[in-house]
Amino acid sequence: MAVRKNANGLTPSEVAELREAFEASYQLGDDRGYGFLAGIHGLPLPVYCQHGSILFLPWHRAYLYFLERALTDALRAARGDRTVAVGLPWWDWSSDVAHAEGVPGAYLPTDDATNPLAAGPVALGPSDLQLVRDNLPGAISDGDDPVTLRDPDVPDELPRQTTVQRVLSSTTFAGFTQLLEGIHNGVHGWVGGAMSAVPIAAFDPVFWAHHSMIDRLWYLWQLSPLGRNPPASLLDRALPPFPMTVRQTLDISILGYEYAAQVIG
Amino acid sequence: MATLATARAGHNDQTRVLDLAFPGDAGQAPFSRADLVVTGVDHSTLSYEVRVFLNNPDATAETPRTADQGYAGRYTVFGHGGCYGDEGHCDVPEPSADATDLRPRHPLTPLTTFVTITGALQRILAAGQALRTVTLVPVSLTPRRADRAPAPELLEFDDVSLQTYLTATDADQVTIA
Numbered sequence: 063m064a065v066r067k068n069a070n071g072l073t074p075s076e077v078a079e080l081r082e083a084f085e086a087s088y089q090l091g092d093d094r095g096y097g098f099l100a101g102i103h104g105l106p107l108p109v110y111c112q113h114g115s116i117l118f119l120p121w122h123r124a125y126l127y128f129l130e131r132a133l134t135d136a137l138r139a140a141r142g143d144r145t146v147a148v149g150l151p152w153w154d155w156s157s158d159v160a161h162a163e164g165v166p167g168a169y170l171p172t173d174d175a176t177n178p179l180a181a182g183p184v185a186l187g188p189s190d191l192q193l194v195r196d197n198l199p200g201a202i203s204d205g206d207d208p209v210t211l212r213d214p215d216v217p218d219e220l221p222r223q224t225t226v227q228r229v230l231s232s233t234t235f236a237g238f239t240q241l242l243e244g245i246h247n248g249v250h251g252w253v254g255g256a257m258s259a260v261p262i263a264a265f266d267p268v269f270w271a272h273h274s275m276i277d278r279l280w281y282l283w284q285l286s287p288l289g290r291n292p293p294a295s296l297l298d299r300a301l302p303p304f305p306m307t308v309r310q311t312l313d314i315s316i317l318g319y320e321y322a323a324q325v326i327g
Numbered sequence: 328m329a330t331l332a333t334a335r336a337g338h339n340d341q342t343r344v345l346d347l348a349f350p351g352d353a354g355q356a357p358f359s360r361a362d363l364v365v366t367g368v369d370h371s372t373l374s375y376e377v378r379v380f381l382n383n384p385d386a387t388a389e390t391p392r393t394a395d396q397g398y399a400g401r402y403t404v405f406g407h408g409g410c411y412g413d414e415g416h417c418d419v420p421e422p423s424a425d426a427t428d429l430r431p432r433h434p435l436t437p438l439t440t441f442v443t444i445t446g447a448l449q450r451i452l453a454a455g456q457a458l459r460t461v462t463l464v465p466v467s468l469t470p471r472r473a474d475r476a477p478a479p480e481l482l483e484f485d486d487v488s489l490q491t492y493l494t495a496t497d498a499d500q501v502t503i504a
Contacts, residue, residue: 105411113405114370114438190411197409198373200471213472228443244440247403251374251468258374258470259408302431 064130064319066278069151069166069271070159077168079137083148084267085178086136094136097185099129100269102303104261105190110303111260116236116296118243119280120311122273124304126150127317129270149319152278153271155220155249164217165253169268179267181209184256194262201256202265210266213254220252221245230283235290238283246276278321281314328488329461337384341477342464344384349448349458349489358491361448362441363461365402367485371417371435374406374468375481379461381447386462388477399447402440403468404481437485448489461487 072080087096102125103111112121133148153166160166171180184202186194194202202208225245232238249272256262263269283289291297297309314320329345337344349355363379380386383397392398410417419433451458467478 104407107412107416109407109434111434113434114368114436114440115432193409193411198470200469200474201408211470213470215472240439240441241443244402244442247374247405248376248401250405251376251403254468254472255470258468260370260405261407261411 064134064147064149065322066149066274066319067151067322069153069168070157072151072168079146080148080151080168081178082140083133083137084182086140087133088178088183090136091185094132095185096132097183097265099132100182100264101185103264103269104259105186105194109261111264112301113243113260116239116292117299117301117308119239119276120292120296120308121301121304123277123280123311123314123317124301124306125264126270126273126277127306127311127319128304130319150270150274152274152321153268154275155252155272156223156226160220161217161222164214164220165212165268166271169271181211182265182267184208184210184262184265186262198256198259198262200254201259201262210256210262212257212266212268215252215254221248226279229279230286231288232283233288233290235292238280238290242276242279246272281321284312328486330486331482331484334463335384336479337462337464338387339477341388341479342386342462343479343482345461345463345487347458347461347487347489355452356491358493359445360443360492361445362490362492363399363444364439364441364488364490365484365486366439366488367437367483368404368440369435369437369481369483370404370406371410372406372481372483373408373478374404375465375478376401376403376468377442377482378464378466379442379444380464381444381451381461382456382459384460384462386464388464388466390464394447394450397447397451397462399444400442402442404440406468406481407435441490444489458489461489463487 112118130148130150137146137148138144154160169179171177200211203211229241232241250257250263256266292308299308329347334343334345378401379399381397381399390396417435419435465478465482467475469475
């Protein structure tokens with residue numbers, strides 16, 4: 063069982079393990095690796111992600127599931143240890159610490175510029191890279207092996223807890239997902255750089271912490287008295303390219319992860 | 328309902344001003360929530376945000392986002408930043424009338440979004456006034472903050488309507504850990 067924790071509450075050893083997992087995944091150039099999985103969201107084509115769609119939450123839950131599993135596989139292979147499991151931390155951008163500091167410390171550049179959570183490799187072909195550089199200057203670095211860039215806004219522009227509470231007070235799935243996606247959009251713009259554009263956002267490691275927060279809010283709403291399933295007509299919809307239906311995303315315990323409510327010590 | 332086609336150009340052609348009256352001819356029903364619903368939103372371009380001001384047709388990107396300026400909220404469009412396919416790849420086809428066409432919709436199908444403007448609208452009504460105009464102030468969300476600027480060219484939509492509801496109250500709030 064993978065346990066997802068608050069990114070601002072990770073211990074040094076948990077941060078080190080997460081970094082090791084991402085770094086191991088970066089080294090895989092095939093369909094087990096980070097480049098392949100990050101590319102599912104947008105580039106290289108086709109664009110699979112679901113935005114402005116009632117499938118936004120189920121699709122991204124499936125997406126996180128596959129990335130989390132891939133990170134665990136990569137870490138296990140790197141360590142030769144079949145017992146480790148990676149949980150994708152959530153970035154609570156509505157928290158007091160986020161409004162003071164912005165991006166969680168674990169995802170910030172380190173003095174020696176070796177933090178794999180500060181930027182991700184953008185594994186695209188030359189023609190896609192050229193288009194990204196032409197259309198989105200400042201999204202990725204120069205050179206043959208570009209990585210994602212960021213240019214965050216001031217921390218206090220992040221979504222507020224009152225806004226989150228309004229989302230959690232939704233009484234229909236359609237209303238909930240629309241409100242939450244709107245907040246999600248704003249955070250993508252807040253981070254800037256690669257995160258500000260659909261085709262390359264998922265190459266930035268902080269994408270996964272942001273979406274873990276989105277998924278966690280869906281989970282909390284599901285647990286609440288106001289939580290509702292998606293309409294029955296949606297439940298058997300597929301979520302390509304993932305071999306899952308909407309119905310199969312509804313119970314996170316079946317997907318093998320959970321959200322830590324509180325971590326002490 | 329107001330459309331982009333009927334919107335007036337605002338300050339330096341950088342904003343769009345919509346005539347939207349509330350209460351209208353039908354009078355005012357009680358409401359606890361008011362949404363400005365925007366349909367047909369294009370998201371093929373750079374990401375951008377739209378700041379919404381009520382009864383302030385002179386609002387610009389420099390206008391403070393404060394209640395006294397009529398600021399009501401903002402919505403963000405998470406954009407694709409251009410087309411990455413061959414010619415025609417990003418042309419959104421008309422919805423298919425073929426019942427056997429099970430393919431997913433085009434990723435750039437225009438979307439519907441909304442911004443909740445309850446507080447700002449209630450302030451106007453509490454002052455004994457009526458809503459007359461809604462000013463949309465689009466600002467690009469480019470990857471580099473230094474490049475961000477008023478961006479009327481990104482603001483593409485079909486129509487805007489004000490929808491009011493009687494909904495959940497504070498007593499229904501969920502407490503999160």
